[in-house]
Amino acid sequence: MIAAEADGAWIAVIQKMDETYAELVTQQVALEEKNAALEEAQAFIAGVMASMTDVLIACDLNGRIEQVNLAAERIFGPRQRSLTECRVADLLADSSPTSFADVLAAVERRQRITDREFTFLTADGELPVSVNGAVRFDSRGRSVGIVLVGRPIGELRQAYSDLAAAHERLKQAQQQLVHSEKMASLGRLVAGVAHELNNPISFVYGNAHTLKRYSGRLTAYLDAVHRGADDTRLAKLRAELKIDTTLANIEGTLDGMLEGAERVRDIVADLRRFSADRREARETFDLAALVRSALDWVTKAQMPEIETRFDVPEGLHAVGHPGHIHQVLMNLVQNAVDAIECQPTRRLEIEGRRGEDDVMLIIRDTGPGIAPEISSRIFDPFFTTKPVGKGTGLGLSISYRIVQEHGGALSAANHPQGGAVMTLTLPAAQKD
Numbered sequence: 001m002i003a004a005e006a007d008g009a010w011i012a013v014i015q016k017m018d019e020t021y022a023e024l025v026t027q028q029v030a031l032e033e034k035n036a037a038l039e040e041a042q043a044f045i046a047g048v049m050a051s052m053t054d055v056l057i058a059c060d061l062n063g064r065i066e067q068v069n070l071a072a073e074r075i076f077g078p079r080q081r082s083l084t085e086c087r088v089a090d091l092l093a094d095s096s097p098t099s100f101a102d103v104l105a106a107v108e109r110r111q112r113i114t115d116r117e118f119t120f121l122t123a124d125g126e127l128p129v130s131v132n133g134a135v136r137f138d139s140r141g142r143s144v145g146i147v148l149v150g151r152p153i154g155e156l157r158q159a160y161s162d163l164a165a166a167h168e169r170l171k172q173a174q175q176q177l178v179h180s181e182k183m184a185s186l187g188r189l190v191a192g193v194a195h196e197l198n199n200p201i202s203f204v205y206g207n208a209h210t211l212k213r214y215s216g217r218l219t220a221y222l223d224a225v226h227r228g229a230d231d232t233r234l235a236k237l238r239a240e241l242k243i244d245t246t247l248a249n250i251e252g253t254l255d256g257m258l259e260g261a262e263r264v265r266d267i268v269a270d271l272r273r274f275s276a277d278r279r280e281a282r283e284t285f286d287l288a289a290l291v292r293s294a295l296d297w298v299t300k301a302q303m304p305e306i307e308t309r310f311d312v313p314e315g316l317h318a319v320g321h322p323g324h325i326h327q328v329l330m331n332l333v334q335n336a337v338d339a340i341e342c343q344p345t346r347r348l349e350i351e352g353r354r355g356e357d358d359v360m361l362i363i364r365d366t367g368p369g370i371a372p373e374i375s376s377r378i379f380d381p382f383f384t385t386k387p388v389g390k391g392t393g394l395g396l397s398i399s400y401r402i403v404q405e406h407g408g409a410l411s412a413a414n415h416p417q418g419g420a421v422m423t424l425t426l427p428a429a430q431k432d
Contacts, residue, residue: 055120055129055150058136061107063087063100066145075152077123088148093119093126107135107146118150128153200263207257214250217241284429285322287359288312291350294329298337305346306337312352317429318359320406325426328399328410332363332422335395339367339420354428358408361424369414378412 056069068083076083076091083091089100096119106113113133120127129150136145224237238244291312299306318325333348340346349364370378379400396410403410408426415421 057088057148058145059088060145061104061143063089075120075122075127091120093121095119095126098131103133103146113148117153200260204257204260207253207260210253211250211257214246214253217243217246282319282321284317284319286314287316287318287361287426288314288352290322290326291329291352291361294326294333295350298330298333306340307347309347309349312350312361316352316354316359318426319429320426324402325406328402328424331395331399332424336363336365336367339365343367357428358425359428363422364415364419366419369418369420370412375412
């Protein structure tokens with residue numbers, strides 16, 4: 001019986017030892033897994049720190065350096081003492097704008113360490129560095145150190161210099177595009193003016209040739225009179241030279257020349273008025289006359305076969321700079337003409353209305369309309385759907401700004417029956 005009890009005790013001890021060993025094996029496996037994860041995490045952190053191009057220094061609250069990355073080791077170079085045996089203050093030059101005491105003061109005040117300029121003593125001499133920092137905490141949430149990350153200011157200055165140069169190139173490109181848009185507007189204006197001037201000048205030119213022919217007849221007849229020709233000869237010569245018809249037509253010819261010259265004068269006066277740069281000047285002008293001028297100057301010069309429906313009442317007076325609004329109207333009409341260029345139906349509908357305090361102009365074309373995905377961008381600078389070389393994307397942007405400066409509004413939408421609709425609103429002139 002005693003032997004049986006002894007055997008049972010040994011069996012229990014052996015079982016307990018097996019359980020303990022199994023538990024130890026399990027703990028060993030878990031420990032090895034945790035150790036592998038820890039090594040992997042350490043390798044990851046070491047890889048991140050090694051790949052950093054910025055200087056990283058971790059120190060305690062007394063400034064003793066605990067760890068640095070590879071970039072710091074490269075900058076400071078070989079030293080008599082390891083960096084981990086130094087303090088942050090040992091790495092700073094006397095001329096450094098920021099000291100480690102300043103860093104501690106900022107930490108005590110719970111301020112962020114942002115863009116502080118340090119001057120480090122490196123193997124190549126003094127090096128200005130822009131430093132950012134943060135407090136390091138332990139697992140219990142207690143502050144135990146400071147982490148400083150810095151980048152040489154020379155690199156930052158180079159980056160800022162590159163950015164400034166890129167910005168300057170962008171400004172120059174924008175100025176060139178604005179100039180291109182101005183030249184395009186000027187080209188449309190010149191084409192329209194040339195077409196408008198062509199008719200009266202042709203009229204003056206033709207009448208001048210007629211008057212020259214009349215002058216030759218009259219000169220020949222007067223020469224015969226001065227030579228003392230008899231009445232029979234003068235009567236025959238008067239019939240041959242059609243002197244009576246010439247005298248009857250000469251007044252009408254001169255009136256035609258005068259009318260053509262006056263028309264040229266009026267066109268030049270309009271052109272001068274439209275091109276005047278009186279930014280602060282505001283005057284009352286007839287929007288109907290302005291629209292008719294813009295419509296004639298654009299459509300007659302480019303697409304004379306276009307169908308237009310003009311329903312703008314005379315006396316639709318607005319207040320502003322007529323030259324600037326004329327530029328806006330030419331841009332709107334030009335865009336409408338471009339939109340219907342390849343369409344089977346080429347029609348422009350222009351309608352004018354007067355409200356209580358404003359006047360409204362509605363321009364509709366029979367083009368493809370405005371795609372929904374670009375409807376919010378058509379007034380953005382440099383945005384255009386036209387092919388390269390046909391548009392700069394500034395026409396509508398400049399027009400939108402001009403209208404806003406006049407206290408008006410410019411909007412775009414699609415017509416239910418197709419095509420785009422541009423709506424221009426301007427302050428109305430007060431009625432007497």
